[in-house]
Amino acid sequence: MKRKIGIYCKYFCFGWLCLLIFSVSHMAQAKLKIYYMPTGKWERNLWRMDIDGSNKELFLQSPVPMWTPRLSPDGQQILFMLLPWRKVELMVINLDGSGFRKLLADPPHPLNTAGEWSPDGKWIVYEAFDPAAFKAELYVADAQGLNSFQIAADLEKDLFNPFWFPDSKRIGFTVRKPGAKLHWVDADPNAKAKEMNHQFFADLIRWSPNEKWTIVRGSIKEGRMEGLFLGDALAGNLVRLNDEAILGGAQWLPDNEHIVGTSSSEQPDGVVEADVAVVNVDTQEVRRLTDDGQSKFVFWHDDPLAVEPAGKLSTSWGAIKSAHHRR
Known part of the structure; x- marks a missing residue:
């Protein structure tokens, strides 16, 4: 009887822990804010929204x-x-x-x-x-x-x-x-x-919060069109992201699996449209958070769940998810 009770307790504790991780992960995701601005050169309005593109609001003038x-x-x-x-x-x-x-x-x-x-x-x-x-x-x-x-x-x-x-x-x-x-x-x-x-004409490297991965902006050969590449911690073993997944000003999100930045495309009339987008670096799936064609990403912030006031951009969301992914 005591053995059965012990087994039940283990399953209960394991289930409770999984529920806690799931709840904290989604709570942290809900707290993460994406900040963006209109594309005008002399713009002074800073907007923000949730990670799913909802709750857009003017944050700072x-x-x-x-x-x-x-x-x-x-x-x-x-x-x-x-x-x-x-x-x-x-x-x-x-x-x-x-x-x-x-x-x-x-x-x-x-x-x-x-x-x-x-x-x-x-x-x-x-x-x-x-x-x-x-x-x-x-x-x-x-x-x-x-x-x-x-x-x-x-x-x-x-x-x-x-x-x-x-x-x-x-x-x-x-x-x-x-x-x-x-x-x-x-x-x-x-x-x-x-x-x-390394044999690569890069001009910028951004490390993931867990420092295991990089996104590298540059080109394989000198003078060629630039692209965005996924690399290891040493910015090696580079894999080029597809054209749709190339983001301007790209930054890693705290889960070490997605990047966020500005997705730009030239229209038939020559007008360049820009929107804030999130890309899964493994699947290269692109999800646009704005659709007005006039928005550019500037930074993300999740202050309520920050672990340290200065240091790595890690959060409980990133720490929990990185423990289960990219080992």
Whole structure:
């Protein structure tokens, strides 16, 4: 009799655990918000919706136009470019609309663009254009916009498209010269830049939250049309996604199975339509979240279930699902 009771207890506990995982997973999915903007260049309205495309609402009206907004890892601040005449500024605004300010107290050059938060939220890498030398350089500042220093200063060519490695210690970037592959450098003013050792003309890598997978933007041969590729943790073993699954500004979602970004297509009349879409990287199934032809993805956020205020973009949803998938 005691043995039967023990077996029943085990099945009950197992069933309860499965129900809990299912409930938390769906609750986390329901909390995940996708943020997007109209495609106009001078747009200042930030919208958001649920992961299934429902409950669309105007979330923030910025005092100035926002170009390429980037959400901080703690989900509290938005970093973006302001494009006034003759000068580009990096700006910061809190997610609730307060705290609007310039990021850099002492910018190294008049044009400062393409800011990217480090995964731990402590640093920001950005491009700075030197008009005297007529070239783009890379700088790193702390999260407050102070203590800027130049990186990869040993390279004389234009450097652009900076992105962080998951460890927040290394930075990848593109070099504007024929035959150049992706380079990387430690986030240190004295570090020497190195070329990545693979035969691929890439200009951007994004790691999945569990750091096991990458999406890589680039081309197999130099000068060919760019595509979006699925790769392993080292951005190797690349598989090109089909044309419909190629998304602009693509980012991994916390389940390590989907990416979200902007799906664009040119119509017969020459007009380019853009919508926010989610792609399953295994099946390449595309699901559009907007259908107005004038929406672009900017970032996602799931603050109510964030595990850490700064660090990897992992959640209980992502942790639970990744335990059962992609082992």
